[in-house]
Amino acid sequence: MAEMNEITLHQVFESMNCGIIVMDRAGRIQWVNPQARGILKPSGRLCPGEAIGTHLPLTGRLVERCLKTGEPQLDKHLQGKHVDIVVHVTCMKASGKITGAVCSLDKIERFEEAASQLDSVKRLNRQLTAIVDNSSDGIWVCDGNGTVITVNKSSERLNGVKAEEVIGKHVSIMEDKGLVDHNVTPEVIRTGRKISALQYIKRTGKYVLMTATPVFDENGDISMVVSNGRDMTRLNAINEELEQIRMKAQKLEDRLAEIDMLQLKDQDIVAENDKMVQILRVAFKLAKMDASNILILGESGAGKGMLAKFIHKNGNRSKKAFIQINCAALPETLLEAELFGYEGGAFTGARQKGKAGLLELAHGGVLFLDEIGDMPISVQAKLLKYLDDHMVMRVGGTQARMIDCLIVAATNHDLEAKAKEKTFREDLYYRLNSFIIHIPPLRERPEDILKLANSFLKKYNAKYNLDRRLSYRTLEFLRSHPFEGNVRELQNLIRRLVVMGEPDASPATARDDYGEPLPAATAPPPVQYGLDPAQGLTAQLEAVEREILRRAFARFPSTRQMAAQLEVSQPTIVRKLKKYGLAGKDT
Ligand SMILES: Nc1ncnc2c1ncn2[C@@H]1O[C@H](COP(=O)(O)OP(=O)(O)OP(=O)(O)O)[C@@H](O)[C@H]1O
Numbered sequence: 001m002a003e004m005n006e007i008t009l010h011q012v013f014e015s016m017n018c019g020i021i022v023m024d025r026a027g028r029i030q031w032v033n034p035q036a037r038g039i040l041k042p043s044g045r046l047c048p049g050e051a052i053g054t055h056l057p058l059t060g061r062l063v064e065r066c067l068k069t070g071e072p073q074l075d076k077h078l079q080g081k082h083v084d085i086v087v088h089v090t091c092m093k094a095s096g097k098i099t100g101a102v103c104s105l106d107k108i109e110r111f112e113e114a115a116s117q118l119d120s121v122k123r124l125n126r127q128l129t130a131i132v133d134n135s136s137d138g139i140w141v142c143d144g145n146g147t148v149i150t151v152n153k154s155s156e157r158l159n160g161v162k163a164e165e166v167i168g169k170h171v172s173i174m175e176d177k178g179l180v181d182h183n184v185t186p187e188v189i190r191t192g193r194k195i196s197a198l199q200y201i202k203r204t205g206k207y208v209l210m211t212a213t214p215v216f217d218e219n220g221d222i223s224m225v226v227s228n229g230r231d232m233t234r235l236n237a238i239n240e241e242l243e244q245i246r247m248k249a250q251k252l253e254d255r256l257a258e259i260d261m262l263q264l265k266d267q268d269i270v271a272e273n274d275k276m277v278q279i280l281r282v283a284f285k286l287a288k289m290d291a292s293n294i295l296i297l298g299e300s301g302a303g304k305g306m307l308a309k310f311i312h313k314n315g316n317r318s319k320k321a322f323i324q325i326n327c328a329a330l331p332e333t334l335l336e337a338e339l340f341g342y343e344g345g346a347f348t349g350a351r352q353k354g355k356a357g358l359l360e361l362a363h364g365g366v367l368f369l370d371e372i373g374d375m376p377i378s379v380q381a382k383l384l385k386y387l388d389d390h391m392v393m394r395v396g397g398t399q400a401r402m403i404d405c406l407i408v409a410a411t412n413h414d415l416e417a418k419a420k421e422k423t424f425r426e427d428l429y430y431r432l433n434s435f436i437i438h439i440p441p442l443r444e445r446p447e448d449i450l451k452l453a454n455s456f457l458k459k460y461n462a463k464y465n466l467d468r469r470l471s472y473r474t475l476e477f478l479r480s481h482p483f484e485g486n487v488r489e490l491q492n493l494i495r496r497l498v499v500m501g502e503p504d505a506s507p508a509t510a511r512d513d514y515g516e517p518l519p520a521a522t523a524p525p526p527v528q529y530g531l532d533p534a535q536g537l538t539a540q541l542e543a544v545e546r547e548i549l550r551r552a553f554a555r556f557p558s559t560r561q562m563a564a565q566l567e568v569s570q571p572t573i574v575r576k577l578k579k580y581g582l583a584g585k586d587t
Contacts, residue, residue, distance in 0.1 A: 019085075021056065021103040022092075027063045028053050030100065039107055042082040056103075062089045063101050070098055077108065084108040138208065138229035142185050144222040146171045158229055160203030179203055185225050188212045192222060198232065207232040268459075269303075269310060270452045273445030279437055283307055286435055287315035293387065295372075295432045296410040298439035301488030304410035307439060308368040311408055320365030323358050328374035336379050340386075342395035359392050362405040372432070373413030373424060380425045387431050407432075442486045449478050452487060456494035468498045469557025546580040549573075553582050 013020045019036030023029055029051050040058075056063075058080050062073040066089040073089040085105045092100045132139050138155030142148050148171055151163040159179060166173055171185045179202055184195045196211040208229040217223040271277045286294055287310070294311065296304040305324065312322040330338060341357030358367060369375070375383070386392060387407065391400035409432050418424035442448060453470060461468055470478075474497065483490065535543075548566070556562045559577070563570040 016104075019105040021059070021105070023063055023067075023101045023103065025067065025098060025100055027055055027060065027067060027101065029056060036103075036105060039085060039105055040083055058083070058085075059087055059089065059103050059105075062087060063103060065089075066091055066101050067098055079108075086111050138227075138231075140171070140185070140227040140229070142171050142225045142227070144189065144217075144224065146185055146189055146225070148173075149224070155229060158204060158206055158208055158231055159201055184210055184212045185227060188214050188225050189222055192216075199229070205233075207236070267310070267313070268455070269306065270448055270455050272447040272451050273440075275440055276445055276448060279307070279439060280310070283311050283437060284314055286437075287311045287313075290315055290317070290406065291435055292406045293432050293434045294406075294408045295415070295434075295436045296408065296439065297415070297436060298410070298412060299441045299486055300412045301486035302412075302439045302441050303487050304412075304439060305368065305370060306487075307437065308366070308370075308408045308410060312366040312368075312406075315366070315406070317365045317406060321362050322366045322368065323362040324368040324370060325358055326370045327379075328371035332376040332378060335376065336382065337395050339379065340382060340392055340394055341397075343397045345396065354394060354396075357392065357394065359386065359403050359405060360401070363403050364405065366406045366408055369407065369409040371411060372409040373411035373415055373418055375424075377425060380428050384425060384428045384431060387428075442490065443482060443484060446483070448487075449483050449490065450475070452490055453478055453494055456491050457498060460495050460498035464499060466498055467557055468501065470494075470497065472551065472554025475554065545576070546582075549576055549580055549582055553577065 013031075013033045016033065016035065019039045020031075020033045021029055021036050022031040030053075032051060040056075058078055062076055062078075065071070066073050070091050070093075072091070073087070076087045076089070078085050078087050084107065086108055087103060087105045089101055089103045091098045092102060132150065132152045135152060136154055138158040139150070139152040140148065140155055141150040148166045148169055151159075151161070151166055156163055159174070161174075161179065171183060174180045175183050181200045181202070182197070183199075184197050188195050192214055194211065194213045196209065199208045199210045200206075201208055209232050210227055210229045212225050212227040214222045215224040215226060269280065271280050283294075294308075296307055298304050308324070309322060312318060325335075325338060327335060337355070337357070339357050339359055341355050341360055344352045344354040369383075386403070390402055390404060392403045393400040413424075415424055415429050415433075419426040419429040442452075453474075457468065457470060460466070485493075549562075552562045552566055556565060559573045560570050563573045566573070
């Protein structure tokens with residue numbers, strides 16, 4: 001205290017950072033500190049000694065007002081010719097009376113500098129507030145003790161709280177109020193680690209993924225915990241929407257497949273049976289995928305070759321070759337030479353120039369290996385090598401060539417059983433069975449029989465330039481008897497019926513074309529004229545006429561032939577067929 005008493009007012013004023021001028025009751029300068037002299041120097045005023053007892057025009061009016069009213073004049077900007085300052089003028093009082101004034105002043109630049117710093121801080125603050133407030137994620141900021149400092153708008157929405165409810169309170173208030181099932185901030189403060197957890201917000205029923213991150217100060221202490229909350233409810237909804245879109249896309253894909261299938265109807269393949277339709281669908285997809293090593297299984301004549309052609313036709317190799325070889329038809333060495341080709345002089349009887357193998361010829365296209373179950377083991381080994389590296393070396397050759405062809409194989413053997421009993425290479429079997437298609441025999445798909453019969457009828461009528469129809473008897477036979485043969489037998493039967501005409505080519509005489517002879521065709525059922533004595537003559541006559549027409553309709557392939565048989569004109573036949581609902585035949 002004693003030391004303090006020794007400090008004079010002089011010393012205080014002279015050490016101050018701003019200019020100080022003391023005036024008496026009349027506003028005359030009594031004392032000036034060096035800083036005030038420095039600030040006002042450019043104006044040429046306040047030279048040491050000169051100024052005392054004079055008025056300072058620049059501050060004159062402010063000093064006058066202050067002395068008159070006793071009101072302090074603060075933060076006044078005064079601009080002279082040579083100086084630009086900010087001034088505060090306050091009164092000195094003694095016993096309640098104004099005794100003089102003190103004027104503190106500073107250069108405007110110092111204020112401007114501070115103000116501009118303040119401006120940029122304010123701008124930064126505004127930007128940060130805008131970022132935090134406009135973030136779609138919820139943001140909570142707590143201090144190092146867990147006291148809530150900031151809560152943004154999204155967080156208010158997510159948590160169903162108002163910022164003022166929680167700011168200044170400890171973050172545990174959320175748990176205490178039962179608003180959230182658990183809070184990670186205290187744990188972050190305890191462990192100093194970033195923590196993420198799924199939170200259930202009871203008030204809003206939302207699931208929020210919270211990530212709380214510690215912010216450390218220069219001493220390594222946690223100064224803040226910034227928690228980011230993402231609304232998973234929305235993400236879940238988006239996921240569900242995505243799932244629905246996926247399902248829609250799947251439906252569209254299925255629809256496209258349906259359209260593709262409709263296009264298939266234009267192709268020569270018959271598939272009424274559900275399994276067969278499914279098989280075509282799969283084959284179609286495989287073709288579009290350019291899938292190789294497809295194995296088609298099925299009894300002889302079930303349609304394996306036809307399916308292989310279908311795959312070729314519907315794939316992107318359709319413009320390239322489709323080459324077929326029956327592996328059971330050639331002896332071992334010949335088959336090898338056929339498949340892989342040979343160089344000139346490779347063996348006795350070999351062509352001078354050598355020959356390209358079927359694999360080479362099928363480059364870019366499809367090679368169909370029919371009856372692969374009968375392929376000799378040595379050739380199987382070579383085929384396996386090709387499937388592994390796609391390189392083909394001609395017999396007797398020294399240079400392998402890269403060949404790209406899609407392999408489709410078929411067999412009526414149980415290849416798996418053959419692999420087990422070592423009559424077929426197991427490794428080749430596994431290489432070939434990437435995609436297996438099993439075609440059921442025709443007897444297991446009776447829905448296809450009549451459709452196939454009609455399709456073959458059309459084909460052979462066109463081929464032999466005939467106009468045959470299947471008789472009622474044949475149709476009835478095919479409809480009502482199990483057909484033991486496969487598609488090839490049915491095809492042969494229809495060809496025979498078309499070529500030979502009926503009745504000689506009836507199914508009953510077609511036994512050569514079947515594995516087993518066909519049972520005798522059933523006789524057409526006795527005519528039921530539907531005579532009803534209770535009806536009038538016209539109705540009864542019409543019943544008889546309808547039955548005659550129905551039989552003729554089943555028997556003759558064209559209305560012209562019906563007309564000739566029944567000895568009426570063709571238009572009459574057409575008209576009557578329409579009348580009795582039998583229309584549909586050519587006119
Ligand atoms: N679904 C079908 N639609 C139309 N024609 C078919 C159908 N299935 C088979 N065919 C025809 O039947 C005949 C026999 O079929 P394919 O030669 O494909 O049988 P496969 O199973 O390969 O016989 P194999 O084992 O004796 O070689 C062919 O003329 C084929 O075009």
